[in-house]
Amino acid sequence: MNTQTSPSPQFYLTAAAPCPYLPDELERKVFTHMVGPRATEMNDLLTQGGFRRSQNIAYRPACEACRACVSVRVLVKEFQASRAFRRVDAANRDLVSTVFPAQPSTEQFSLFRRYLDARHQQGGMSDMSALDYAIMVEDSHVQTRIIEYRLRSPGDGVSAQPRGELVAVALSDLMSDGLSMVYSFYNPEMEKRSLGTMMVLDHIRRAQALGLPHVYLGYWVRGSQKMDYKTRFQPQEHLMNQGWMRFSADMEE
Template sequence: MTAPFRFPRFFVTSPAPCPYLPGRQERKVFTELNGPHAAELNDALGRIGFRRSQGVAYRPSCAGCSACVSVRVVAGQFRPNASQRKLLRRHEDLEVTACRPWATEEQFRLLRRYLGARHPGGGMAGMDEEDYADMVEQSPVDSVVIEYRERPVEGAGKGARGRLVGACLTDRQADGLSMIYSFFDAGDEIRPGLGNLIIMDHILRAHAAGLSYVYLGYWVKGSARMAYKTRFRPIEVLGPAGWSRLAEPVADPG
């Protein structure tokens, strides 16, 4: 007998300094994802702007501010521009593998280098190996870690794996892929643009799987840290009336 669906209970966090807009406070509403209907609940909440973190779904609920906007790429209509096509060709030698959500020491070392290069003072700067394992392994939904590796060096032997240059913890939802957290070798001058490559790979992967969207989390207009998200067109934003196409033109960075 199937367990009955229970309407979730929502909670609100205490205000904390906003990581994106100086001088403002952030607050989040959240609920637990557990029980036999966790995946269904996560899908439904994802369509109205929630994000998953381990066994919790959350979204901003800031007093007097609605700057954080959920965004998703329409996978089937994405057409890479000239710069994006160049980036795909540049990294076409990478081997991409969807792995079960199991944390490895190699992934953690890459994450630490990424945080040190891109977010040295961020909220994840103090994450240790146990914290990382919790982030990856405590998932009540269908999750994978997608790894991006260079090919093994010649003569490395059977079963050898190449250098890990990128990874992304990804949820498969009913209508798309949700990129929970991606990280990569941000200091590798030979392989620029790995973050953009990982997003494009997810878009192509979603389309090949017959999924409509790739959820990129939140976008803050005017935030330089968030600008990269709107380079992937067409992209939709979630507003009071639902999802709509973001029409503002974005100059090709190339």
């Protein structure tokens, strides 16, 4: 398939395939390649228009009979941590986070495999190799970075590289209007820490510190329990036919 840059992006449509989130549904996606000097600009515009990035591809659902997938972004400036979120922060005070260029490591891949084997054995990523993981991290033409979360160890703050156990990793894009959480994974044995929630809260704080208004969480899938956590981060907006609209979890009741 031709991936050369052109004045206007070329869009393609995938064949129908079983939906990974809703039983008895079929999914199709529209996608384009993001390469070349305009990739960062395209990533901003497409993400704001409901696309997600995977490597150098931007995609969004184009299902014929279903509209369950909805793009979600947190309104960072108005966000206030609830009591439950403050408990998550307290449980993870012993973690140290460090931002790196988007470069994979053997340690990251080991944690990634543990996460997939425990949480997504039947998913489309279940058979990913070390090379596949490296491509997922490195194949980006936009401002992407890796955030590692480690248990604090003696000497942290003295050396540039924390040495404690790696417990969570986030792959994130820096955009003109926010941070986009591309993919995250964590130690599945540390359920009491709520590491997935911790990483979203950390991204909200980072966006606040940068003066950026949004954290993009990807798709909330109406009817999929595994995606319900995304509506907990209030206030937030959902991308509807009319544009980005404010959403409250109470609207689902």
